[in-house]
């Protein structure tokens with residue numbers, strides 16, 4: 075059920091709270107794990123209160139609102155908007171296939187770029203989310219199974235996070251460090267990878283069953 079998948083993914087953020095705080099300690103103010111955990115906890119409660127846990131749009135909307143309302147940091151505002159706008163591009167007939175995922179991650183990237191004005195290479199969450207979106211394009215997905223596509227997307231996301239170590243931050247708190255931010259992973263890119271890995275884990279276990 076969609077609600078259970080979403081809750082499992084949100085729980086991965088609770089588990090990684092300290093790790094994300096430590097990353098943000100190096101290039102920011104040390105609260106990224108706390109922000110994500112606060113949003114995830116509120117989102118889990120909002121999902122439990124939903125009448126219908128099978129409606130993807132409602133699930134995405136509830137998570138988006140929970141992040142927007144309960145998280146003070148930049149990431150809460152950006153992830154909140156991203157989830158709310160993703161909710162607007164799906165309906166009850168949406169299949170979980172590459173085309174739908176391209177739409178969802180397209181909406182996520184657009185929402186974040188509209189609000190944060192960052193580009194690929196600025197050392198933000200977009201350096202993981204853009205490669206994920208691009209992995210679901212029709213061109214890349216031609217002749218591949220869903221499982222192969224997920225593996226490619228997950229590898230692209232992992233490489234995207236790794237690449238943030240080579241970048242100087244141009245947006246967010248880390249931007250004030252400039253070149254001194256090189257050598258460290260971007261915390262928001264790390265949380266995006268955690269979320270996507272957890273999602274892939276849920277989908278793959280569904281595929282195997």
Ligand code: ADP
Nearest residue numbers: 106109147148149190192198199245246261262
């Ligand atoms: P804050 O910076 O308010 O303390 P967090 O620590 O929770 O918020 O989140 C920091 C993360 O937010 C960064 O690692 C980066 O990935 C992301 N971020 C910050 N500014 C932007 C932006 N303008 N566009 C996209 N992502 C951003």
Ligand code: MG
Nearest residue numbers: 102103105106
């Ligand atoms: Mg922070």
